[in-house]
Amino acid sequence: xxxxxxxxxxxxxxxxxxAGCGGVAGPDGNATPAPAPTAANPVAATNGTVAVHFxxxxxxxxxLLVGPTGETMLVDTGDFTDDGEYVLSYLRRHDVERxxxxxxxxxxxxxxxxxxAVIEYYESEAGGVGAVYDPGIVASARxxxxxxxxxxxxxxxxxxxxxxxxxxxxxxxxxxxxPPAERLAGDDRNENSVVVRASFGRTGxxxxxDAEGAGESSLVAAYGSDLRSTVLAAGHHGSRxxxxxxxxxxARPTVAVISSAYDSRYGHPHxxxxxxxxxxxIRTYWTATHGDIVVRxxxxxxxxxxxxxxxxxxxxxxxxxxxxxxxxxxxVSRVTVAATGGAVTTPVPTGGDAAGRLTLVTVHADAAGDDRNxxxxxxxxxxxxxxxxxxxxxxxxxxAAGATYxxxxxxxxxxxxxxxxxxxxxxxTDTDRYWGSARPVWNNDGDTVTVRxxxxxxxxxxxxx
Numbered sequence: 001x002x003x004x005x006x007x008x009x010x011x012x013x014x015x016x017x018x019a020g021c022g023g024v025a026g027p028d029g030n031a032t033p034a035p036a037p038t039a040a041n042p043v044a045a046t047n048g049t050v051a052v053h054f055x056x057x058x059x060x061x062x063x064l065l066v067g068p069t070g071e072t073m074l075v076d077t078g079d080f081t082d083d084g085e086y087v088l089s090y091l092r093r094h095d096v097e098r099x100x101x102x103x104x105x106x107x108x109x110x111x112x113x114x115x116x117a118v119i120e121y122y123e124s125e126a127g128g129v130g131a132v133y134d135p136g137i138v139a140s141a142r143x144x145x146x147x148x149x150x151x152x153x154x155x156x157x158x159x160x161x162x163x164x165x166x167x168x169x170x171x172x173x174x175x176x177x178x179p180p181a182e183r184l185a186g187d188d189r190n191e192n193s194v195v196v197r198a199s200f201g202r203t204g205x206x207x208x209x210d211a212e213g214a215g216e217s218s219l220v221a222a223y224g225s226d227l228r229s230t231v232l233a234a235g236h237h238g239s240r241x242x243x244x245x246x247x248x249x250x251a252r253p254t255v256a257v258i259s260s261a262y263d264s265r266y267g268h269p270h271x272x273x274x275x276x277x278x279x280x281x282i283r284t285y286w287t288a289t290h291g292d293i294v295v296r297x298x299x300x301x302x303x304x305x306x307x308x309x310x311x312x313x314x315x316x317x318x319x320x321x322x323x324x325x326x327x328x329x330x331x332v333s334r335v336t337v338a339a340t341g342g343a344v345t346t347p348v349p350t351g352g353d354a355a356g357r358l359t360l361v362t363v364h365a366d367a368a369g370d371d372r373n374x375x376x377x378x379x380x381x382x383x384x385x386x387x388x389x390x391x392x393x394x395x396x397x398x399x400a401a402g403a404t405y406x407x408x409x410x411x412x413x414x415x416x417x418x419x420x421x422x423x424x425x426x427x428x429t430d431t432d433r434y435w436g437s438a439r440p441v442w443n444n445d446g447d448t449v450t451v452r453x454x455x456x457x458x459x460x461x462x463x464x465x
Contacts, residue, residue: 050172050200052295053094054233056287056307057086058325059261059268060110063207063233064091065198068171073101075196075207077114080143084114086325088121090292093328098127101167103196104147105209106189107139115147123154133167135179135194136160137187161194163222173199177219177227184214190236191215197229201299202339204229206251210236216247227251230302230339231295234258234277234284238269248280254337255283255295255304256314262288262322269317277314283335284312289320294331300339305331309362311418313385316359319416334362335464357386360449360462361418365442375424378440380449382421382460384413394454397421399447405435 048068055062057078065073077087091099099122104112122129132151138144151158161167165176178195185191193209206229208216216235219227232253235242237260256277260268269286277284283304285293291307307329310320323329360382367377380397384390390413398404405421411433413419419431423441426434435441442449451460 048171050198050203050297052198052205052231052297053090054257054259054285054287054293054295055087055090056291056293056323056325056327057082057259059237059264059266060113061105061209061233061237061259062087062090062114063259064094064096065169065172065174065205066096067169068200071100071170072096072098073103073167073169073174074099074118075103076105076111076209077102077118078110080109080113082113082325084117084121087114088118089326091118098122098130100130101133101169102129102131103133103161103167103194104135105193105195105207106135107137107141107144108189108210109141109143111209112147113143116143116150119147119150119154119156123150123156129154129156131157131159133159133161133165133176133194135162135189135192137183137189137192139189167196169198171200175199177223178208178211178215180218180222184218188214195219197227200297203231203297203299203302205231205233205295205297206253207233208235208242208247210239210242212236212239212241213244216242216244220246220250224250229253230297230337231255231257232282234269234273236268237264237266238273238286239266240270240272243273243276245276248276248282253282255285255302257293257295258284258286258288258317260286260288264288271315274314274317282314283337284314284317286310286317286320288322289317291323291327291329292331297339301336302339303333303336305333307331309334309364309381311359311361311383311385313357313359313383316383316385316416319383319418333464335462357384358390358413358451358460359383359385360460363442363447363449363464365447365464366444367440371440371444375437375440376422376426376434378423378442379420380442381418382413382451383418384415387415389414392419395459396452398450398452399441399443403437403441405433405437407433 051066053064060079061076062078063075163180167174175197179192190210191214193211195208198205227250229251238258258269289310294305296303363380367374392407392411393409395407396404421433423435423437448463
């Protein structure tokens with residue numbers, strides 16, 4: 001896409017005039033070319049990996065992209081209530097010395113809440129902020145004014161950003177898909193969120209900010225199937241007003257990520273959104289229960305890592321336990337999916353009956369210490385994400401090498417319940433079963449879990465890496 005950025009005059013007096021009249025910041029009449037990438041020749045072909053970090057900031061959003069050359073782009077900074085504490089802590093823990101690009105999707109305080117603190121820290125104590133990108137729709141809130149103060153004080157380049165622009169993150173195609181030049185819904189901030197699609201090789205990640213019906217309709221009308229993305233950040237924290245059928249049909253994601261608080265005062269994510277995701281069998285991660293979520297792409301496959309194992313079936317998300325923002329627990333790889341949108345790991349509805357569905361929650365293949373001496377710490381967890389009890393009598397669980405466990409007669413799994421199958425020897429309970437194997441079953445470097453009914457029908461087959 002062509003680059004047509006318009007650099008703003010960032011004199012503080014001018015910005016305050018714009019904020020006071022409620023106007024849209026526009027070009028100064030002399031369009032300035034985009035900042036040049038540090039890589040000599042960013043290419044579509046992959047070289048290395050790209051990591052997209054969805055930071056658990058509670059009721060807000062903050063997403064860090066790290067390109068194959070090490071350049072960084074931070075999209076939003078969380079809510080004003082923690083003044084950037086969560087996102088700054090995360091950036092320091094991951095040794096992010098410089099922010100090459102800071103994108104403000106829109107001026108709501110749960111998206112730019114840490115902007116001022118982030119700019120102040122990186123300009124005063126670290127390697128600086130290369131440029132800031134903003135949709136140009138201002139707000140009169142103090143949080144927005146502090147953000148502009150920091151931009152002006154440190155003379156950080158600030159660009160109005162709209163459809164057709166690009167952000168030159170080295171080695172990654174970062175296309176700005178929204179907002180359009182003709183503003184939507186009377187300059188509504190949500191509808192005019194900056195929307196970016198980051199593509200690397202055959203993989204894509206789509207970030208829609210808080211775009212709702214008008215914003216999503218504009219995206220679908222303008223791009224159609226070009227919205228196809230492996231990973232979709234659910235719009236507006238999983239609100240029912242976003243992540244609509246048309247967008248899902250165009251983007252066709254394999255993985256969705258929702259960023260909101262566990263006890264969101266807005267009820268995010270809404271059940272209507274979860275039902276839409278569930279109807280398409282989209283594996284869904286929620287920062288409130290999975291914690292920090294890191295998506296890594298090699299251009300062909302995407303691996304999802306989370307701080308905590310929790311249900312990924314959309315309608316079962318709330319069965320997971322909450323994890324507080326700011327947790328320093330490491331992320332662990334959970335699943336790998338193919339770039340085309342077809343999953344390497346595909347849950348299959350149980351016996352074709354959507355009322356009962358068995359889902360693989362996690363595989364804990366790498367037991368503590370020597371795997372051979374910690375067989376009870378090697379396990380997998382499955383969940384019933386359907387609406388009816390599953391009778392597991394005679395079902396089998398096997399690995400790629402053919403090692404097989406048969407579920408005893410009388411074992412059932414209620415809707416929303418989980419069952420842990422441990423490799424070693426122990427006493428069976430309603431929630432934990434023991435394989436009784438004398439050696440490890442699940443390979444640490446990757447394996448395939450297959451579950452069959454007593455009649456031999458495959459109900460679940462998933463690979464992990």
